[in-house]
Amino acid sequence: MSISPSLDTDDLDAREVTDGRYTRVQIGAERAVKVRAAYTTRFVATEFTKRPEDFHMLAGSEVHPEAGDVVIARVTELGKHTRLESPTSRRQLLFVGQEIMVAYGNRYAPDQFLAHVPDSLEPCHLVAGGGLAGYVIETHASIGAATAIEPIGLLATREGVVNLRDFSPLQVGSPSLAAVAALGSRRPPVIAVLGTSMNSGKSTTLACLVNGLSNAGLTVAAGKATGTGAGNDPNLFIDAGAFPVCDFTDFGYPTTFKLAYEEVRNLLAAMIDEQAAFGADVVVIEIADGLYQGETSRLLRDPLFATYVDTVVFAAQDALGARAGLDLLHDAAVPVAAVSGLLTASPLAAAEASAWIDVPVIVTYDLCRPEVAAALIPVRAALL
Structure with a gap:
């Protein structure tokens, strides 16, 4: 204080x-x-x-x-x-x-x-x-x-x-008793949801993915690691079936913009550790804004990201954004399981994207289907 x-x-x-x-x-x-x-x-x-x-x-x-x-x-x-x-x-x-x-x-x-x-x-x-x-x-x-x-x-x-x-219930650098007890345990698979920009459909994509994994009989923890504080997204994740749910405001940050980069990376790690500590089968984390946003861009190339995140579901607004985003993610050696998001509201845009990228394009609400969502769990950490 x-x-x-x-x-x-x-x-x-x-x-x-x-x-x-x-x-x-x-x-x-x-x-x-x-x-x-x-x-x-x-x-x-x-x-x-x-x-x-x-x-x-x-x-x-x-x-x-x-x-x-x-x-x-x-x-x-x-x-x-x-x-x-x-x-x-x-x-x-x-x-x-x-x-x-x-x-x-x-x-x-x-x-x-x-x-x-x-x-x-x-x-x-x-x-x-x-x-x-x-x-x-x-x-x-x-x-x-x-x-x-x-x-x-x-x-x-x-x-x-x-x-x-x-007054925040969680603290970066001071893990909860549950997180301390889980140290050394095998971390569940972690899926990050990123996007081309604001309003590319990241939160809806994450919620549908959570719902599909939950429908598959898995326990899913969800969080939002960066962005601007609001209750919409955490409540959406809860409604979709995630538990526990947290975001950066639970760690005492009203926003993550202009945080020292070390704080951002430590926050991401702490959030995943806390969410994994409660026995979830899968952890799904949203990274706010687009790939060009400063903290997001740095995270993608940080070895810590590769250590904590197994794969990415990428939300895009249009076909060109999907292709450009995948190029950036591939360049950063980030594995991508699928593309979804706003572009899938248009069958034409989804078809355009499918013709130019090498990962599946999945209609956002199809992620609610258990077999579709479960197929995105990294093979090396597959639960089903």
């Missing part, structure tokens, strides 16, 4: 205390109950709801937020995101003037925003409905401006500024 600046007072019951550089504002139970928490902050929100008196806000010119820091902010103008995903994934309608609990983070979304964590508590934006605060640098031409928010203060306790990692 990061340490908040010390104030020259022990009066924790004061409504507001200022030492010239920092302002500590007590929240109070009446105000706390009105704060709308976001999905990314769900583990923090649980404790905040139980004991709001243990928390305060830290503001002032010397406050410099970092990725993962939790902030209470006021909605000042509605834009792209008119709803905030709650800790239980309910879409809460936003109103101007409401106070929300979100986490600072960088966002990489080619079809929405490029955003970074600002250096101060300056006005910024809600850059993801899952609860991400950042300052927008670039916007896709097809969408409107981001919802504007005014940070009031970083959430803090006596120990310091609250970062999501302080």
Whole structure:
């Protein structure tokens, strides 16, 4: 937990205390109950709801937020995101003037925003409905401006500024008891789902694959290792039949964009280790965005990826993307079991792809068939 600046007072019951550089504002139970928490902050929100008196806000010119820091902010103008995903994934309608609990983070979304964590508590934006605060640098031409928010203060306790990692149930570098107990055990086969870009059908492909493997009588663990925090995909994996399910927010990361690369690779390894520790027959992991995205591109060529991932199912938007993606994956010596995704919604596009690539093209929803899904399990680790 990061340490908040010390104030020259022990009066924790004061409504507001200022030492010239920092302002500590007590929240109070009446105000706390009105704060709308976001999905990314769900583990923090649980404790905040139980004991709001243990928390305060830290503001002032010397406050410099970092990725993962939790902030209470006021909605000042509605834009792209008119709803905030709650800790239980309910879409809460936003109103101007409401106070929300979100986490600072960088966002990489080619079809929405490029955003970074600002250096101060300056006005910024809600850059993801899952609860991400950042300052927008670039916007896709097809969408409107981001919802504007005014940070009031970083959430803090006596120990310091609250970062999501302080309350996350899983920790990179500190495996759970189950993962420790499983050390040295044979890891189940791991299938990664990658794609050409955002909205290429990765999550739907993974869900259908999970469903097919589950229909084949296998226990399937699923996770999402990179991306921007939201509950849609983990809930989709649960609905498809996966257990356990986790994503990077369970490790305390609101987003993985701009994380130090060592953290990204360690996160991938930790996630697979945690998912494998519960006795799953197969682990399926989604890697967000496209093959050209920085962290994804590096992961593909990292020996750790080859150590942990047995094969890939590749989701593409069109035939050309399928061919180009396979060329990149083959160049990185990544084995590919099949191509699926958005292109398979079009029989013509699927036929085009089949004529130019050397792996099966499988209609996304055909992955729900047990014999189709089970056939994708790597032969050297086959279970059936």
